Amino acid sequence: MTMDDSIRLTYLTRHYYELQGIRTAPMWLCFLAMQTHPDSVRSYGKWNDLFPSVAMCLMILFSWLAGRYYRRRFGWLNPAWISLPKSRFYWSLVMCLAIWSFFSLIFLGFLGNLPYVLTLVWISPLFNKENLPLRRIYFAVAGAVVVFSALFLQITHRDGRIIVVIQCLVLLALGIADHLLLMSLLAPAREAADA
Amino acid sequence: MLESQPTFPEVDRIIHEPARLAILTVLSACDSADFTFLQTATGLSKGNLSVQLTKLEKAGLISIDKVLFRKTTRTTASLSKLGKHQLTDYWQTLERIRKQGASKPG
Numbered sequence: 398m399t400m401d402d403s404i405r406l407t408y409l410t411r412h413y414y415e416l417q418g419i420r421t422a423p424m425w426l427c428f429l430a431m432q433t434h435p436d437s438v439r440s441y442g443k444w445n446d447l448f449p450s451v452a453m454c455l456m457i458l459f460s461w462l463a464g465r466y467y468r469r470r471f472g473w474l475n476p477a478w479i480s481l482p483k484s485r486f487y488w489s490l491v492m493c494l495a496i497w498s499f500f501s502l503i504f505l506g507f508l509g510n511l512p513y514v515l516t517l518v519w520i521s522p523l524f525n526k527e528n529l530p531l532r533r534i535y536f537a538v539a540g541a542v543v544v545f546s547a548l549f550l551q552i553t554h555r556d557g558r559i560i561v562v563i564q565c566l567v568l569l570a571l572g573i574a575d576h577l578l579l580m581s582l583l584a585p586a587r588e589a590a591d592a
Numbered sequence: 593m594l595e596s597q598p599t600f601p602e603v604d605r606i607i608h609e610p611a612r613l614a615i616l617t618v619l620s621a622c623d624s625a626d627f628t629f630l631q632t633a634t635g636l637s638k639g640n641l642s643v644q645l646t647k648l649e650k651a652g653l654i655s656i657d658k659v660l661f662r663k664t665t666r667t668t669a670s671l672s673k674l675g676k677h678q679l680t681d682y683w684q685t686l687e688r689i690r691k692q693g694a695s696k697p698g
Contacts, residue, residue: 471629473626476623477621
């Protein structure tokens with residue numbers, strides 16, 4: 398066993414649940430379906446009333462199935478701790494943006510800052526030095542895509558739904574990237590088993 | 593007269609074996625892990641993993657639990673206090689050997 402193997406095994410074990418990207422995919426697909434479904438909230442048709450509930454039920458079912466797939470295929474573990482960024486800069490930024498967003502919502506009724514806070518929350522792996530450089534890079538790229546598209550939409554006064562669609566698509570892509578990273582971390586062990 | 597040779601510290605043979613070291617590395621990064629995860633992560637065969645787990649348990653480095661889960665037995669392993677201590681000692685010993693090797697002239 399080399400030092401690289403030791404680092405790989407430690408990283409894989411500590412971040413095993415984080416890397417199970419397919420688990421969250423049904424949630425983003427569900428939100429995406431709700432956003433793209435024409436006037437799902439305003440119409441009163443039978444299907445339109447049922448659509449959000451059906452989507453939610455399907456989301457829970459598929460999330461459960463994804464969790465079951467990971468448990469049966471790769472196994473189960475009891476994590477020692479939850480890995481969060483230790484950077485003070487990151488937490489100060491989250492706090493400042495959250496306060497700014499909260500006040501602009503209360504006093505100005507402006508929802509437009511929420512995507513930035515949400516983006517900062519889900520790109521937390523970027524600020525976590527424990528993470529592999531590759532994972533930090535794709536979270537940085539995803540964060541930049543969402544922030545720039547949100548800024549562009551705010552400037553051009555486009556429909557706010559587009560930003561939700563972009564966030565969902567980006568989070569879906571991140572989930573797939575995490576799943577592929579999990580596969581690549583498990584690849585040396587599979588090759589050893591086949592040999 | 594022969595120059596006295598530097599003596600390298602002894603490493604724990606139980607831990608030093610690659611398959612057992614891989615198992616202990618996984619267990620040191622979590623509270624407990626099941627047999628399937630250990631097998632997936634280390635790439636060991638069922639038989640080999642089972643043998644290595646038994647050896648580690650006999651040495652007191654890990655504890656193994658078998659619980660009934662949905663009509664099947666789930667085997668989970670976790671690092672014991674002695675195991676944590678021995679593994680830390682092992683890495684420190686390796687570090688000392690590395691430093692000795694680096695400081696050796698020539």
